[in-house]
Amino acid sequence: TLDLPPEVVAAIRGARRVMVLTGAGMSAESGVPTFRDAQTGLWEEFDPSQLATAEAWQEDPRFVWGWYAWRMHLVRGVEPNAGHRALAELARLREVMISTQNVDDLHERAGSSVAAHVHGSLFALRCTDCDSPYEGEVDLPAEPEERLVPPQCPECGAHVRPGVVWFGEMLPEADVEATEAAIDTLQPGDVTLVIGTSGLVFPAAGYPAMARAEGATVIEINPTETEVSDMCHHVVRGTAAEVLPALVAAVGE
Ligand code: APR
Ligand code: ZN
Numbered sequence: 001t002l003d004l005p006p007e008v009v010a011a012i013r014g015a016r017r018v019m020v021l022t023g024a025g026m027s028a029e030s031g032v033p034t035f036r037d038a039q040t041g042l043w044e045e046f047d048p049s050q051l052a053t054a055e056a057w058q059e060d061p062r063f064v065w066g067w068y069a070w071r072m073h074l075v076r077g078v079e080p081n082a083g084h085r086a087l088a089e090l091a092r093l094r095e096v097m098i099s100t101q102n103v104d105d106l107h108e109r110a111g112s113s114v115a116a117h118v119h120g121s122l123f124a125l126r127c128t129d130c131d132s133p134y135e136g137e138v139d140l141p142a143e144p145e146e147r148l149v150p151p152q153c154p155e156c157g158a159h160v161r162p163g164v165v166w167f168g169e170m171l172p173e174a175d176v177e178a179t180e181a182a183i184d185t186l187q188p189g190d191v192t193l194v195i196g197t198s199g200l201v202f203p204a205a206g207y208p209a210m211a212r213a214e215g216a217t218v219i220e221i222n223p224t225e226t227e228v229s230d231m232c233h234h235v236v237r238g239t240a241a242e243v244l245p246a247l248v249a250a251v252g253e
Contacts, residue, residue: 025196066148083240084110124163199228
């Protein structure tokens with residue numbers, strides 16, 4: 001297996017609690033494109049201001065809905081990767097709290113419980129106007145479709161929207177509070193894993209520094225340097241599906 005820096009193994013082995021902060025890189029090896037990676041990044045191919053803002057939704061709900069419905073189709077068609085499964089295993093060895101920026105359900109499908117989805121959840125559809133959750137059927141296209149009409153709210157007839165947080169929108173309070181409360185309770189000896197995030201989007205990008213301020217040992221798992229690398233005590237330059245199984249195996253020994 002991958003040779004991990006001994007101080008990283010020691011930190012995890014000695015940890016009472018492990019707080020896990022994940023971003024799109026966590027799901028990359030499942031086949032879900034990240035946002036800002038060179039060549040595969042979603043924001044290379046699609047314009048976020050046309051897709052991930054409330055204005056874009058007001059402007060053209062069919063295009064925005066068609067894109068998110070395609071992403072739901074994509075996530076439905078992939079599996080959690082060895083990294084997701086390793087984190088589910090870790091929760092059997094240590095107290096684990098996961099706060100993710102990801103809107104997919106791959107952590108849950110790998111068996112993890114996720115304390116916070118700070119950018120919402122793809123599958124948590126709700127009414128644009130009356131906020132009622134939408135549990136009805138949706139037809140999911142294999143490609144982004146510009147003309148896809150969003151489902152209609154059975155309560156008030158308005159458009160149903162994706163349950164994700166768009167740029168400029170408020171984050172779900174309960175998820176932010178759960179994350180910040182968990183960070184507040186971190187103590188020296190605890191570990192925070194920062195996995196697969198570029199550290200560009202706030203407030204999530206501020207969480208590693210907050211964890212460090214509480215005395216936790218912060219470890220980044222990411223093949224490349226990020227905006228939060230210098231907040232971390234240790235960095236493991238590898239991928240989630242390679243590093244996490246090796247880390248969890250080392251803890252279990
Ligand atoms: N394993 C671990 N990390 C990886 C892998 C992998 N297999 N592949 C890529 N990465 C890393 C990249 O190096 C990059 O640092 O994952 C990170 C992905 O960065 P982004 O695409 O910016 O994703 P993220 O940080 O989650 O974006 C934050 O931006 O568009 C919004 O709401 C969206 O939640 C998202 C937010
Ligand atoms: Zn409604």
